[in-house]
Amino acid sequence: MSWLAGISLESAENDNLGVDWVLQYEFGDLEQSQAIAEFRTLMADLTEAGLRVQVRHGHGKALLVCIRVPRDHLGTMVQQSRVKDWMYAITHKLPSATETSATAETPAEEIRSIYHAVTWSKELGGAGITPEFGKWERITASFPLHDKDACTELLRAWSRKTVLTIRDLDTIRALFGEKVAFYFAFIQCYSIALVIPAAMGIVGWLYFGPYSIIYGSALCVWCICFVEYWKVREFDLAHRWGVRGVGVLKVNRPQYKWEKEIKDPITGQVTRVFPGWKQFLRQLLLIPFASVAAVALGSLIVVTFASEVFISEVYDGKFQGYLEFAPTIIFSLSLPFITSLLTSIATRLTEYENYRTRDLYDLAQTQKTFVMNFITSFLPTILTAYVYVPFGKTIVPHLDIIKRAGLNIEMAHKDFQVDGSRFQQEVIYLSMTAQIFSFCEEIILPYVKQKLYQKWRNYQDRKAGLTRQRSFSKATDLLLLDPPGETPFLQRLREEADSDGYEVEEDILEMCVQFGYLALFGVAWPLVPLGFLLNNWLELRGDFFKLARENQRPPPIRADSIGPSLLGLDFLAWMGTLSTAAIVHIYRGNMEEVHLSSLLLTVFIAEQAYLAIRFIAATAMQKIFAETLYQEEICRHAVRKDFYEMSAGIASGRAGSPGDSPGRVRQRVRFHERVNVYESGTDTGHSDGSPSPTTEKVQDDVLKGSDREAAFWNAHSYDTADAGAKLIRALSENPMEEKSAKRA
Amino acid sequence: MSWLAGISLESAENDNLGVDWVLQYEFGDLEQSQAIAEFRTLMADLTEAGLRVQVRHGHGKALLVCIRVPRDHLGTMVQQSRVKDWMYAITHKLPSATETSATAETPAEEIRSIYHAVTWSKELGGAGITPEFGKWERITASFPLHDKDACTELLRAWSRKTVLTIRDLDTIRALFGEKVAFYFAFIQCYSIALVIPAAMGIVGWLYFGPYSIIYGSALCVWCICFVEYWKVREFDLAHRWGVRGVGVLKVNRPQYKWEKEIKDPITGQVTRVFPGWKQFLRQLLLIPFASVAAVALGSLIVVTFASEVFISEVYDGKFQGYLEFAPTIIFSLSLPFITSLLTSIATRLTEYENYRTRDLYDLAQTQKTFVMNFITSFLPTILTAYVYVPFGKTIVPHLDIIKRAGLNIEMAHKDFQVDGSRFQQEVIYLSMTAQIFSFCEEIILPYVKQKLYQKWRNYQDRKAGLTRQRSFSKATDLLLLDPPGETPFLQRLREEADSDGYEVEEDILEMCVQFGYLALFGVAWPLVPLGFLLNNWLELRGDFFKLARENQRPPPIRADSIGPSLLGLDFLAWMGTLSTAAIVHIYRGNMEEVHLSSLLLTVFIAEQAYLAIRFIAATAMQKIFAETLYQEEICRHAVRKDFYEMSAGIASGRAGSPGDSPGRVRQRVRFHERVNVYESGTDTGHSDGSPSPTTEKVQDDVLKGSDREAAFWNAHSYDTADAGAKLIRALSENPMEEKSAKRA
Structure with missing residues (x-):
């Protein structure tokens, strides 16, 4: 974790106690017995997939299932994912074929494999937990825990610097995955590019005033060039992060309905096809x-x-x-x-x-x-x-x-x-005003609301806890009361479970709309880009604050682009050119003298200019950044060369282990490891040939964490499913009713 | 040559006597001694590159150099080319790394390697003969000989069928390479697609008349869809022929000036870069x-x-x-x-x-x-x-x-x-008329001209021959007189040397212009596409006739597209939409009532419609032909899989020789082989490490052709350079002058 070298606070409150993933199970609308049965299935599915589980109660009628993927299982999944990446030509470094386990390079890679272990279907070796869909409709949250220390450090660092560097983007990618990183890369690239129209705008404001032909044309050219530049930048970043064309290896959605299965004659791979x-x-x-x-x-x-x-x-x-x-x-x-x-x-x-x-x-x-x-x-x-x-x-x-x-x-x-x-x-x-409003609405207001709501929730829980204390057996009591060492952690857990998911698309869309305002109406007031530039300085940090503090940590999904918004940018640049031309034409002189035919002619010419400039800009970018764009090809070429040399036997000695280090399975240690106290009694062998750890492996997985961690994972020596069942009973019964029943 | 199985006429006149390549050296403007020196350099360069040569006199002051690449040298070049293709991910079948020689699958592949052997620079292992450039300005023709039998058979077959099949295109590709094949694929695809507007046109002619909005819109939609469809078709064909992205491995032009050399850190490959x-x-x-x-x-x-x-x-x-x-x-x-x-x-x-x-x-x-x-x-x-x-x-x-x-x-x-x-x-x-005119001008007129010119040339040569006969030594006489067995072959050789090169770009451009007429003005007369459809039936065959009978055989260059004309088609479809809208608007009603503003509005709307339809068409094509477009990816994936398996040692037994047949070097026999009588005495070892056959190999190359072939290659037992020098002397001296000198 060289990219986070500076951070070693490791404060006790921010420790995740080795919890990899959290599920929130809400059973408020269910019969007690049904809820218990469903929860037992959940536990069975999770343990069957080779995952360790601990259960705690959440706010209200909800259970929080803490999941930990044994390190060797995780290593296997990471390695499998890398092999798959390599086969589909996403990455170009041959993973070692002799090793069955690999260490994740970034937390995001690790969490992605954990995400797969939890959500992938059983055929693919996962536990098949699909939140809010089908069988698991009552799983209302499914998320990894935040790395509070890293986020705090990043927020602190960013508040001190003006411009994000590529290393900052790499850090975002390492923490939250490529999809989120692409948003931050976009806002960074866009904000830096905004300096040009902001400068033009100041000149325009001083010398030309609004509705100037010169400023308008320059703005349109900038818009078109920026969109074309971003396409190149995106390509480059996708190469840097090794995610080009990553879409092909995404798994089918559970909701996907195919019409036929096609077996590839060469690879033997079965694709499920729905006609295009x-x-x-x-x-x-x-x-x-x-x-x-x-x-x-x-x-x-x-x-x-x-x-x-x-x-x-x-x-x-x-x-x-x-x-x-x-x-x-x-x-x-x-x-x-x-x-x-x-x-x-x-x-x-x-x-x-x-x-x-x-x-x-x-x-x-x-x-x-x-x-x-x-x-x-x-x-x-x-x-x-x-x-x-x-x-x-x-x-x-x-x-x-x-x-x-x-x-x-x-x-x-x-x-x-x-x-x-x-x-x-x-x-x-x-x-100006609308940007500030939307910032408050998007970041500050939810934060205040969330804090108040949490306060209220805690008060409610305390009240419920007090009444409950008197009505249950000692064992259930122990379950309902947070162990003192876990209290801050569980509090954080419940807070995060209550938070909303982070929707990166919304943030991207917001930036697109801002770009649209600039492209469509920017000519009316030359200081618009300056306003946006200042706003974006705050927006970038605010969005990161929202992501790190207010929302659940998103699963680190990979992507090789900002997605459909790219098309939106193209569209807005086009609309912008037409709109700028029309606005300049209408507002520049006396509005009464404007004729429809001359206006149409202006817009028509603007459209041709748009097409020409876009064509030239795209060609120019491809010429100028030819070397950048060609990097990927060189890597592919190198793979082929290695293969050929290996097949020629020339490189037989070397190519046998072109991966990082041969032989021994290295495992990254993320926290101090101690003794294994937890024995997974429910883990059974798998009937299908799916890649999952054997029972021995699970038992081998030594949890050498800190005392507090060991205590957490060792909490209830009985079955977790039983613990959950007890909790459901305790939580679903209204203590008041019980009391009155007793009285009766 | 299964694709030409039906052809086994092997008539004596059509035999190429094992000549792979022909150079025409014209020395009319040079001093005799200079010409001899230059010719000797040419001979030295060719033999140094491991090529066999024979020399004959051409028309006038010209020599014809017949080149034969020894089969094992050719095999090596073919194999090298395949390995390179594979490394650059053009093809996806791992060539055997243990074999150093491969048999060409098509004549085009073979001739391409021959072309490389003759034209590539010496560093790359060629002879460095660059016709009409630099040192070799006097080489006025450089071409392979036609395969007359195959061409005749094809012409015959095509005259009988209405629609070319994909097998016909494969044959074209096998004979003339992908660049030419792409032209024929385009005209075939375009002609078939023309059936739709032709049918619409007949309906339009009968019911709507000219300048109909319905017919015009349908025509525009067809134009846009056709261009988008062709892009998919092109992609598919490029995959079928294994030429996708072939542009990257083309060698530098000798005229190319680079600014810096960049050595790739991974592959060690040096690229010569000129800033984009x-x-x-x-x-x-x-x-x-x-x-x-x-x-x-x-x-x-x-x-x-x-x-x-x-x-x-x-x-x-x-x-x-x-x-x-x-x-x-x-x-x-x-x-x-x-x-x-x-x-x-x-x-x-x-x-x-x-x-x-x-x-x-x-x-x-x-x-x-x-x-x-x-x-x-x-x-x-x-x-x-x-x-x-x-x-x-x-x-x-x-x-x-x-x-x-x-x-x-x-x-x-x-x-x-x-x-x-x-x-x-x-x-x-x-x-109608213009198409027929241009057909005559392009195909019939040159044919007649060529035939007449050849008659005249032969007459001239006979006359010169008669005068010469009396004035030179017997040895030179033998050189000047064609051996009886070779006469028809040499006549054909001279004819082909005199022909023009085939410019496939011109033919493609002609089709683009036709498409442009249809897109821009087709709405004025609904029968235009019908006329073009009929014309193209003839045009296709005429162009093949021109290629096969009138022009030199082009070097079988590879390409993965019809090239820049694709951009032209896009442009014409766009112009066509605007033009059709404008024509319909102007000509439909009373011309005097047309207002500029309404016309502009029409054209403006048409442009938006164009953009929308093109976007939809492109998306639709990509959806509908997703499987086709994905074929390439599957092949790439399979390569990676093989590599991984090989590196895992799982497939070590199988992957060792994934090529066709292991061990023995197979060589394709193109004509009956007999005894080696020709010994290359001038062949010297190469000082650089370039891939070229050793002296032993050249001597090993057994020419087991027919008697006539053996006679041809064995013709003059003395050095070919000397033979050429003699011929230069004989041809450059004006016999008349000599006679008068003798008389004096």
Whole structure:
């Protein structure tokens, strides 16, 4: 862990006690006996997969299952994963074929294998625990524990520096996996690139003012070039992190329905296929979905917009001051309903589209979210820019339908005047105030809420604990009371189990929307990129704080790109070019003199310019970064060369063990190891040939941790399933009822 | 040669006598002694590279050097090439590492290795013969001989069938290499795809008439889908033929100037690098070039067009009937001058851009040719469609500058009327008459010319031969006279040496232009695709006839695409959508009622539709043909698997010889082999470590051909260099002069 060398605080509260993974089992809606049966199955599945378990009670009617993967089992899984990576040409360093176990290079690699051990289906050698799906609907959380020390150290380091280095990104990758690292790489790359338009913006603001042709063109060129550059950067990072093309080896989703199985004649590998054309036809449903979303959200926005304009600028009656806020309030209240309705439609559609892997599923879902986000984020400003300001004078007077409807309402008798600066004001609001609001809403508010909720929860639990204390046997009491040494750890465990999962796609989307504001409306106020630049300094750190402190640690999933948002960036750069051209054309001179034909001509020319610049930029990037892009090829070439030499017998001596060190199985020690006290009595042999440790191995796994760790894993000498059953009984019975029953 | 199993005519005239490669050395402009010295160097270089040579005289002051690569040398080169292919992941079948020699699977593979043996630099193990460049400027032809029997059989078979099958394409590939095969695959795929618009066209012609919105939209969609489909098809074919990504292992052009050498740390391979950004900056010169070309060709076309319109429709004076043709004639005469001037600029530019490989160079050159071709092919019709017909009434009367210049010319006093159907007539002409004309011009005319020229040449040679007979020694006489058994072969040899090289890019470009006519103007006359479909049936066979009968056999170069024309197709599909929209808008109703703004709106919408359809089509193709596109990955995966298994020692027994047959060196017998009579006395050992056969090997190479073959290779028992020197002396001295000298 050279990348974390500086961190060796190892404070007692931050120790994870060797817990690799945590499941939260909520049985509130179940009969006691059913719950116990289900929990016993869970325990059986986990131990059958060769995992060690400990159970503790959570908040309310919930159990927390702490899982530990024996180190040799983990080593085997890591090695298997590496061999698979190598075979699918994701990585290019031949793993040693003589060793059956490998040491993970990063915590993320380790946790990924743990994640696989817990979630993969039994055929693949996992325990088949699929949270919130099918049989395991009641598993409401499934997460690894945070490495508090590392996160604290990183947060501290980042608050002191201006620019993240590639080593920081490597650290993120080592802690949270590539998918999360790609988000931080993107925001870092984007923020650094923002320096250019920010500088241009300052010049533009001083010398050209808003709606300048020069600044607008420069901004569009920057947008296009940035997107093309990011594609190269992404490729490079994927190579650096050894994840290029990682999508192919992702396992099937449990929900995936295939139509036929194809056995590859060469590799003997069985692929489960769902015809591409069918999926494509189903994907075409995106078009009606987008239309429905556009109509639903669009009409909501238009109505809100129109009534707001009407009330603030036409209506002049009673309560005008209060009514002005009504449309916005109604909008804010009804938007979540519509959005959640649309999201549920989107989820069903994506489900119907039947993707093989979780990645593809997420990709399709994000696409739909993007469509909705695009409409809600951009439509209001688009309406201001292209409808209200240019056509307001014609349209607004027609808004007096209420009057025409016969109602007697006082109207402003003055001639209606369009507020020409409204568009610019909105853009300023978007780039400054809205960014700060969204930061608070996204990071600070949830943090405060979470803290308060936890306080309340702890109070509730204490109260319940006091009543319970008097009503159960001593053994159950011991289970319900946290051992003193474990208290801070269990408290943290319960907090993390209560937290939300971290959705990296949402953060990426947020940055895309910001990029969209800049591309579409940036020309209206040259200081927009400066505002975004400052905001992103905070945003980057805030997002990391949210990830490390507020949310559950995400499973370290691999990815070789920021995903569908890349397409979104392309789209926004294109829209941006058209929009910038139109805005400059409309707002630059006298708005009344603008002709439709000249406007169309401007936009048409802008589009051709966009196509040309994008083509040139893409070609240029590929030429300039040819060497970078070629690195991957060189590695592949080297593999082939080694193979050929080995087959020629030239390199037979050397190539036999091209891995790191031959012979002995090295295992990384992550905490002080002591004595094995825990004996897995329930572990049985596996009937299938799946790669899982034998019983001997599990027993061999020596837990040489600290005293506290040993104490944790050795806690209840009886069966964990029994312990869980007892806890379920204790928690599910209402102590008050029991008391009254006793009294009766 | 299972693919040619049906052909076993083996007629004596078509026998190539074991000649692998032919060089034509022309020394007309050199002093006799210089020519002899140069020729001796040539002989030394060839024999040093381990090649066998025979020399015969050509037409006029030219020698023909017949080259034969000893079979074991050839086997080594084929094996080396396969190993390299494998290492660069072009192919996925591990070549046996224990064998040093391999048998070519196709004639093309064999000839490619022969081509390398002749043209590669000495460091790479070739003879370093670069025709028409540097030291070897006087080598005016360098080609393999045609396989007449195979070509005849193919021509016969194709004339009987309607549609080429994939086996026919495989045959083309086996005979002429992948680059040529890709052209035939393209024209086949394009022609089959044309059936759809042809059918639509017939319906459109019967029910909708020209300028129909429905037919136009369908045509545009077809164009976009076809281009996307071809991309998939190309990918698939490249996989079938094992040439994906073949560009990387092409050798450096001798003209390439590198700036630094980079040694790869892993593979130890040295790459000679020229910075990408420099090349990109140089490539930007394409923009001024395109502008110059557009201005030069554009003004020529505009002037021709204007004067033609003026003479035919305004002028009414003397010789009107004759003068009408004058502009076209002047245009036809001046176009070659301008084109050749532009081509020479283009060549210089491409040279300056400094490409590493011949492929990249050709690509850049073809791009420039495309620009020129685009202007000359499409501008006249574009002028008719968008300038003459809509604005003719306004512009044409202004053409009377001649009158205004004071000249007294009779003008048509009638009101000028624009010929509204002129555009449609031009389109009909383009799709029918012009295609037939170009077919004659491209295939029939050169054939007739060539035949006549050959007759004349033979007559000249006979005359020269008669005079020579009397003036030289017997030994030289023997050299000058063709041995009776060789006469038909040598005649064919000389004919082929005189032929032009086959330029596959030109043929591809011709098809692109045809596609462009269809995409841009097809909506004006629905029967255009039908005309093209019929034309292409003939074109395909005509092109093969040209390739097989009229031109030299091209070196079987590999490629994994039709090259830059693919970009051209994309561009034409885009232009086509805009153009179709505009034409339908302008020509559909009353032309006078067309407003600029509505026209712009139509074109703008069409462009968005184009972008959307292309995106959907590309996605759909990738979904639908996912399995096809994934084949390559499976093969790569299998290689990795084999490697891993081999390194694990599991497959050590099997993987040792995964090639075809172990142990013995198999050599394919291409003609009956007899006794070795030819002893290469000049062959010397090589000082560098380059892969070339040792002296023993060359002497071992047993030529067991037919008697006639043995006679050919055994012809002159003395040194070939001496034979050449004698021939040079005999041919360079003018017999007439000699005679007169004798007389004097």
